[in-house]
Amino acid sequence: MRLVLLGAPGSGKGTQATRLKAALDVPHISTGDMLRAAVAAGSAMGRKAKAVMDAGQLVSDDILLGMLEERLAQPDAATGFILDGYPRNLAQAAALDQLLTKLGQPLDAVVKLDVPNEAIISRCEIRFKAEGRADDNPDTVRKRLAIYAEQTAPVADFYARHGKLQVVDGVGELGEVTARVKRALPHESATAGG
Ligand code: AMP
Numbered sequence: 385m386r387l388v389l390l391g392a393p394g395s396g397k398g399t400q401a402t403r404l405k406a407a408l409d410v411p412h413i414s415t416g417d418m419l420r421a422a423v424a425a426g427s428a429m430g431r432k433a434k435a436v437m438d439a440g441q442l443v444s445d446d447i448l449l450g451m452l453e454e455r456l457a458q459p460d461a462a463t464g465f466i467l468d469g470y471p472r473n474l475a476q477a478a479a480l481d482q483l484l485t486k487l488g489q490p491l492d493a494v495v496k497l498d499v500p501n502e503a504i505i506s507r508c509e510i511r512f513k514a515e516g517r518a519d520d521n522p523d524t525v526r527k528r529l530a531i532y533a534e535q536t537a538p539v540a541d542f543y544a545r546h547g548k549l550q551v552v553d554g555v556g557e558l559g560e561v562t563a564r565v566k567r568a569l570p571h572e573s574a575t576a577g578g
Pocket of ligand 1: 393415416417419436437438440441442443444448468469470471472476519528
């Protein structure tokens, strides 16, 4: 199963991907987690990305594509993946399409978690207090939501035009949202691995 999870920051993509990966038996690939790991490791790329991330802006498409290409080449991604945080704009969506076509591994599904902005803002406030992520401070969250509306929302339209998009209500109890996502997936893969 090759799945892209779309949704605004704080819509629950990471939480749901963590819950789904065991059921789907594929790795959870979060570009935000990969970037945070690079920042924590203090690599040259991480140092460059940190300021951009703290400001709630998007890191360059080139860096992201290089990172993703390397990650998808790892053996555990051969059977599929849950992609969380990528693509974030139309250029990235086109690059992903091209990459997966080259690998002969097209996407099986794209699921968008739909959560109203007010709920997002309060979830990020809670995460800010719990985890202290600089980009979860309320001003930066508003910036990230604006970037989402401007650059990432068109990605959902792009997949809708290709008949791949499923929109799932992301508000509610975690297990219920997971069940909704599973119901939105192509049937045979959704049940693989239990
Ligand atoms: P996330 O954990 O997915 O919310 O990502 C945290 C931050 O990492 C984002 O606000 C961006 O600065 C950066 N980031 C993650 N994924 C991407 C991407 N696909 N393109 C550009 N920047 C990204």
